[in-house]
Amino acid sequence: MSVRKVGVRKVTKPDVNDAMCPSRVVLEHVTSRWGVLILAALLERPYRFSELRRSIGGVSEKMLAQTLQTLERDGFVHRDAKPVIPPRVDYSLTALGKEAAEQVWSLARWTEEKVDAVQRARTAYDEARNS
Amino acid sequence: MSVRKVGVRKVTKPDVNDAMCPSRVVLEHVTSRWGVLILAALLERPYRFSELRRSIGGVSEKMLAQTLQTLERDGFVHRDAKPVIPPRVDYSLTALGKEAAEQVWSLARWTEEKVDAVQRARTAYDEARNS
DNA sequence: GTGGGTACTTTCCAATAGTTAGCGCTCTCC
């Protein structure tokens, strides 16, 4: 973390390349395996818990709950629990979350576009090693 | 994975929300803990192995080597090993890798900007739970 | 009253990530 002096205050500029910088873990939260997919899904519209679980293929309930809690604590996701029977909990993006979601959403779309190119690169790589 | 028919060929459109879709693992590679930081660093300029290791705080040699291999196989990173003593290996981005890197780079910068807002959200969340 | 749906939490095991050590070679330091 680089340290600048501004007046008498010490100001440390966030740097994801610093293992100790808090920005590192924030980046890890938004780029986490399920975090990316949750943010991208919520960009579309608010979701309920089970709805989100069905929408994102392969998430366990544990990881969905855990990741949503992390994103809520970081201020990306808003949780609205209605005390009704059966329980109803709606998840949506905050303003901050929307900014993050837009970026990971476009990354997801880009990935879907480029998956063929990646697979071609992989077979080329594998063939070069086998022969 | 949604399936469209085009002529006689079946065409499956990539979907990161499908657990079985190859695009899912590609997205995981570029958003992986070290993948993000490696791509962002290489956007700046090519790096040598140990140079990259010093630049990215906290990477082990194993994880750096492993992640670089994954990114190389996926066609994001170009590896140029010069057969000299001491060994010299230069890593740089391919055209495909540059596209990915630009996105994760801006995500990293965004995160650094917003880290204060996230920390404020966290203390608010924690205080609401403690009291 | 059995089965299903809600939103989780808990427990346990497998997979994954990280830590440590080593390798073969060379260059610098003293």
Next chain:
DNA sequence: GGAGAGCGCTAACTATTGGAAAGTACCCAC
């Protein structure tokens, strides 16, 4: 000339994390 550091890995071991399954507590439809 012997010691130590640097290079780019790899293999073996261990700590951490992720996932699968079951539990919880409540209600409704059949």
